[in-house]
Amino acid sequence: MCEVNKENFGILYQDIKQSIKNAKFVSIDLEFSALYPLKSHMPSLFDEASERYLKIRRNLEHVIPVQVGLTTFSFNPDSGSYLGTVYNFFIIPASFPTLQNVFCFQSETLEFLRFHGFDFNRLIYKGIPYMNTTQENELRKKLQNNEISEVMSNFKSELQNVFEEECEAINKWYGNAKEGDYISLDKIHDKYKSNIDIIYFLHKGFRAKFKNTWTRANNYEFILKKVSSEELKLLKKEKNLEEELLDELLGSQKYSGY
Amino acid sequence: MCEVNKENFGILYQDIKQSIKNAKFVSIDLEFSALYPLKSHMPSLFDEASERYLKIRRNLEHVIPVQVGLTTFSFNPDSGSYLGTVYNFFIIPASFPTLQNVFCFQSETLEFLRFHGFDFNRLIYKGIPYMNTTQENELRKKLQNNEISEVMSNFKSELQNVFEEECEAINKWYGNAKEGDYISLDKIHDKYKSNIDIIYFLHKGFRAKFKNTWTRANNYEFILKKVSSEELKLLKKEKNLEEELLDELLGSQKYSGY
Known part of the structure; x- marks a missing residue:
């Protein structure tokens, strides 16, 4: 068995x-x-x-x-x-x-x-x-229309705390970081890696807050990387955060991180 | 804590x-x-x-x-x-x-x-x-009126099998047993001790099937004992199977077995 x-x-x-x-x-x-x-x-x-x-x-x-x-x-x-x-x-x-x-x-x-x-x-x-197909389609629509925000999360206050805390660390690093440099956010990985909800909103939040950065998470780490505008454009075209979230909510393990 | x-x-x-x-x-x-x-x-x-x-x-x-x-x-x-x-x-x-x-x-x-x-x-x-008080009172009434039988058990076929199997063992022992002798039914204890439902119906079934016997279960064993008619009368007066069942369904641990 x-x-x-x-x-x-x-x-x-x-x-x-x-x-x-x-x-x-x-x-x-x-x-x-x-x-x-x-x-x-x-x-x-x-x-x-x-x-x-x-x-x-x-x-x-x-x-x-x-x-x-x-x-x-x-x-x-x-x-x-x-x-x-x-x-x-x-x-x-x-x-x-x-x-x-x-x-x-x-x-x-x-x-x-x-x-x-x-x-x-x-x-x-x-x-x-x-999820069933109806749920999947409805959720896809809501995500595309930006109708789901972190204030609807079950872990709202947890999210706010960790976001603010990590932003402080990223801010310190960001000024001197060159394109290609990355920072590993271990606390996020260690504490939240199996919480799809928290991880999604953190990806979204960091990418919006820090210019020319990309985030990536897998079984081993959660990192934030400084990238060029060209690379960013390419990454955005290649990897869709919302589709990868839907895959994860459907139990699909085909992605290797965002 | x-x-x-x-x-x-x-x-x-x-x-x-x-x-x-x-x-x-x-x-x-x-x-x-x-x-x-x-x-x-x-x-x-x-x-x-x-x-x-x-x-x-x-x-x-x-x-x-x-x-x-x-x-x-x-x-x-x-x-x-x-x-x-x-x-x-x-x-x-x-x-x-x-x-x-x-x-x-x-x-x-x-x-x-x-x-x-x-x-x-x-x-x-x-x-x-x-249970809440309504449930407790209703269940007490049903038990007193003998309205709950083993055929209503979730474990009907399991119960039937173990009952028949153990009856065979008890039958072999019963003929030569004297008053005061008892038999320990280890399989019942080992496999079913945490199933209140099965244990209750086995107590009821054995006591009805074998004349002048009494059953008792606790954390360590399930036994069937041959007793005199006088002792049986006394035990029946002292220990009420249904009240002890209700105690157990209410999480009360005050009894030391039936």
């Missing part, structure tokens, strides 16, 4: 794709946060198929899958046997201002997951974030 | 009570699973106090506190200073057939808790269970 989380999804992605391609058949299994959270839509023995479908659907609108199991079965003609490869995905709704994801948990479901040793910290700390 | 969970609540209870009694003042702080899960009841700058109160109240009906912080401040007249003692309670709605606890989580809240290193496994595995 292979656990897939936000840290290794990018690395495993091609393998998983290939494994599906080679499969004769696949099976999918989901663990949910609740089954029938709506008292008004409980199943009944006397439901017709259409009624039951509607009830399940209405209930599922308030439920998230907390784990997706995918097993691909490939056939080995020499041995005449099937080989099953199991992937277990932890997934969790993306969090970003205006997304407003609300979902239900049921005590019985928690009890069931607990009984089977489910790791809730892995779900919440390492789960692959996702 | 002292963490209070379902394992040490019974031990710490008297200390906490005393600490509150000695305090000049106390402060209470809660972490919630969500803040405004209802889109239809979002706060507005133009709310009057009564409207805002109603909105908060409606929203809170769908929210659970995941951690309760209690600080008691006692005054030391010699040094003229206050001493704060901090207790941090993990609490979680009790799970039992017919309780139907459903509650919301919000992505932003999860993100906030994650950012502050909240331990979700400790909440769900070690949280102190609770």
